[in-house]
Amino acid sequence: MRQGAEFEVIPGIQSIDQEKDSVALTDSRGQVYRGRYLIGADGVHSQVRKITGEFKPTHTAFATEGIVPLEKCQSGSEFTFDYGVVQNGYGWLIPKHDHVNVGLYTCGDSRQICKAGLREYTEKNLGTGTVEHIVGFPIGIGGDAYVPRSSLVFLVGDATGFADPLLGEGIHNAIKSGQAAATALIAAIQSGADANLAYRAAIEDIRQDICNCRKISYLFYNQLSMSYALLKSRHFQSRLLKGFAQGMTMTEIRQAFFSRNFLSVSKTEH
Ligand SMILES: Cc1cc2nc3c(=O)[nH]c(=O)nc-3n(C[C@H](O)[C@H](O)[C@H](O)COP(=O)(O)OP(=O)(O)OC[C@H]3O[C@@H](n4cnc5c(N)ncnc54)[C@H](O)[C@@H]3O)c2cc1C
Known part of the structure; x- marks a missing residue:
């Protein structure tokens, strides 16, 4: 300006x-x-x-999200990324101070994501189907x-x-x-x-x-049990989170993962 x-x-x-x-x-x-x-x-x-x-x-990806007031939640929730609840995507629960942000994302068929599906996901995880301010939009990929x-x-x-x-x-x-x-x-x-x-x-x-x-997305969502096992590995988790925290792109994280520095850091950490 x-x-x-x-x-x-x-x-x-x-x-x-x-x-x-x-x-x-x-x-x-x-x-x-x-x-x-x-x-x-x-x-x-x-x-x-x-x-x-x-x-x-x-084609485009698609995401929908909404808000569940804390007083409506029948069960507590942790910060969650839920892979496998939709094909080629995930669900999320993000607790904030007085509500939980809930959502569903897919880079596959967007028809599997709808308001009813979001309410069902919320019911299953928070014990309530009350989801406010639901919005849903395509995402450019x-x-x-x-x-x-x-x-x-x-x-x-x-x-x-x-x-x-x-x-x-x-x-x-x-x-x-x-x-x-x-x-x-x-x-x-x-x-x-x-x-x-x-x-x-x-x-x-x-x-x-x-x-x-x-390419990673294709492998990840088509081999979900293997991907999930990888995500649960301490080394992988720590490098991924550190990479994201440092603002690295997926390509940079992947390069760091296979670099000599990373291997030696991992060995020391272990
Ligand atoms: C439910 C949901 C959750 C998401 N969560 C995340 C997240 O947590 N993190 C993340 O990184 N991404 C997230 N995304 C994706 C993210 O929102 C988009 O990728 C990002 O906003 C794209 O930014 P943009 O500026 O290109 O487009 P937009 O944010 O869509 O902005 C485009 C703007 O252009 C304006 N516009 C359009 N046509 C005209 C016109 N003719 N004249 C003037 N203005 C016009 C629109 O009104 C709009 O304000 C989410 C998407 C959805 C649907």
Whole structure:
């Protein structure tokens, strides 16, 4: 905002025209906005993505969550990730000060997740079917297939499927890809280089990480009993939690897991 950015709520996008050195966005009232570049940070249902055809995701993940007031809970709950309660996904129970946040996630068939299913899961785990403020949304995955084509329009976050398919977490990569777009476009303006190439390079590690997460997710959910045994191993748990706490990506955690340092640290810890 200090740099002069302005926020404006518009009713919807009618068209996006990519001209030689600028982009013109016309909203549904006919008002035209013109800029050097356009960044589509408009979520999983991205109009920018649909109108420009910059990326065509093949499918989305889905999550639903709600709140159970503590006084309604018939049984206590611990912080829980519950693998196997839905196919290719998990349920969660996260106790907060006066309520428990409950939810279900899948990167598989979204039809298996619904309000009734969430209530059933809650009934089973907390002894009550009362779940308030239920919300459910698709989550953008599959972004490892996104190769920016335009030199003027760029997609970030869920608009381009940058959420991690294993856990459905997308906030980190939404911020990271937004920063990557800003950095790449500033560099392109300053150097006169092609913004497309700059953005491609800037998101390469995100795409690589999403690709690794997709492979891990496939193995993890298709071999759940083995995956669960691995998750219960003390060494694995400790490296995973330390990695997440340090803000490492799944790719970095995997690399650290197989590095000599990790093996020697594990040996010492043991
Ligand atoms: C139930 C649930 C729980 C989740 N929990 C987690 C979690 O714990 N951790 C995590 O990392 N991720 C979580 N996620 C995923 C996470 O919410 C998304 O991956 C993340 O919000 C994506 O960020 P984004 O900025 O790309 O898109 P969004 O957060 O969807 O933001 C896009 C914004 O663009 C706006 N917009 C759309 N069209 C227009 C338009 N034409 N003009 C102006 N504005 C427009 C929308 O209103 C919206 O505010 C969860 C998702 C769900 C459904």
